Amino acid sequence: MxxxxxxxxxxxxxxxxxxxxxxxxxxxxxxxxxxxxxxxxxxxxxxxxxxxxxxxxxxxxxxxxxxxxxxxxxxxxxxxxxxxxxxxxxxxxxxxxxxxxxxxGKFVVHDPGGRSALFVATGTGIAPFFPMIQALHRDRPQTDTTLVVGYRYPADIILNERWTRLSEAWPRFHLVNVLSRPDPEWAVKPRHVQEALRERFRDLSNFDVYICGAPEMVSDVQDLSVQLGASKDRIFVERY
Ligand SMILES: Cc1cc2nc3c(=O)[nH]c(=O)nc-3n(C[C@H](O)[C@H](O)[C@H](O)COP(=O)(O)OP(=O)(O)OC[C@H]3O[C@@H](n4cnc5c(N)ncnc54)[C@H](O)[C@@H]3O)c2cc1C
Structure with missing residues (x-):
């Protein structure tokens, strides 16, 4: 694809x-x-x-x-x-x-062949996911797709309205924004993407996992994905 x-x-x-x-x-x-x-x-x-x-x-x-x-x-x-x-x-x-x-670059979308897709980014690591997730929506709309993206502050969130529009148009798409320093007045727990992934996913054996952002986060999430059952050859990464 x-x-x-x-x-x-x-x-x-x-x-x-x-x-x-x-x-x-x-x-x-x-x-x-x-x-x-x-x-x-x-x-x-x-x-x-x-x-x-x-x-x-x-x-x-x-x-x-x-x-x-x-x-x-x-x-x-x-x-x-x-x-x-x-x-x-x-x-x-x-x-x-x-x-x-x-x-x-070779960090591109692979045919999911019936698997679900998980995209994980921090900050501007989200940049390639706009066209990649849109390509998946266009070519394989039956794919359950989750984007987990980590920022520090609410004001760091990038182009959220594009994702909310996509969630409305594509019920199989789920967006999870994770803030490590949320507004103290919000009832939101400070978290990193790794914690959000552990909470949300028990078994990644049927997932393609795409990870993009700071090298340390990429390695951490790569290891975590393997622990959660993802196949090493179905984990695709881009390190900034
Ligand atoms: C394939 C690829 C795609 C990339 N895509 C994007 C993208 O879409 N958007 C984007 O903004 N960046 C992206 N980057 C990162 C980008 O290439 C630069 O590394 C980044 O903009 C910093 O470059 P600089 O010259 O401004 O900083 P430099 O002058 O190289 O660094 C100055 C200081 O900042 C530190 N530093 C460097 N990068 C960061 C960082 N990300 N966060 C905190 N401190 C940092 C350095 O350690 C150094 O101390 C990508 C990198 C790669 C390899």
Whole structure:
């Protein structure tokens, strides 16, 4: 159900849109030159070729917009305190040109073949899950699909309305937001994704598990998924 993407190559892109969607987090839209297009598969990423103090540096960002053939793509980027690329990209004025290598990556949706799907992310690790879960909805709508995503504060939650719209349209889709520092006035227990997974799932033997985000969380959730019975070859990960 993944299909083929364009071959990866250097492409010129221009920053064409910017929207703040959560604390320090932006959806950035990049356009290709007129007549150019890129064919992506849900879950792939682009790598920016940047220069810092005369040295080349690269940083990768998951494509969050619809897969297929398009003349533009969107990314969700969080400004990291003191971070070079995330601040450069989020602070760039519209019209700024960049060079990217794209599309890249093999973190894509696999045919569930009757299994359920579990997606686990923290923060901007949710970025590739927008197109991946939409692809599953389009191609395998009978799949029971759960997205567990961890943030610190309520204001960190990214594009929640897209997921609530999807839950309304697709009863087999379940969203679980987990806050490690919820508003003290809320009757919500501070939790991490690992605790939410233990509470909600007893047996993952019939699941495909997709995990994306900070390397430590990815390894933890990978181990936990195996403990809960997930087959190692049905666990797919992307480490930021
Ligand atoms: C395949 C792939 C896809 C990715 N997709 C996305 C995406 O969709 N959105 C996104 O925002 N990021 C994504 N990342 C992470 C991104 O590539 C950068 O690592 C991130 O933006 C930080 O880069 P920087 O240059 O701003 O920070 P740097 O200058 O590299 O780091 C500055 C400081 O911040 C620390 N730091 C680095 N990253 C983080 C972090 N995430 N949280 C807290 N501290 C950090 C570093 O340890 C260092 O001390 C992805 C990474 C990979 C490998």
């Amino acid at each position: 993944t299909g083929n993407s364009s071959p990866a190559r250097r492409r010129s892109v221009t920053l064409a849109g910017k929207e703040k969607v959560a604390t320090d987090t932006y959806v950035l839209r990049f356009e290709l030159p007129s007549g150019d297009s890129i064919h992506t598969v849900a879950g792939q990423y682009v790598t920016f070729l940047l220069e810092r103090n005369g040295k080349s540096v690269t940083r990768s960002y998951s494509i969050t917009s619809e897969p297929g053939s398009h003349a533009a793509f969107e990314l969700v980027i969080k400004k990291v305190a003191g971070g070079f690329a995330s601040n450069l990209l989020c602070d760039a004025p519209l019209g700024t040109a960049f060079t990217v290598l794209a599309p890249l």
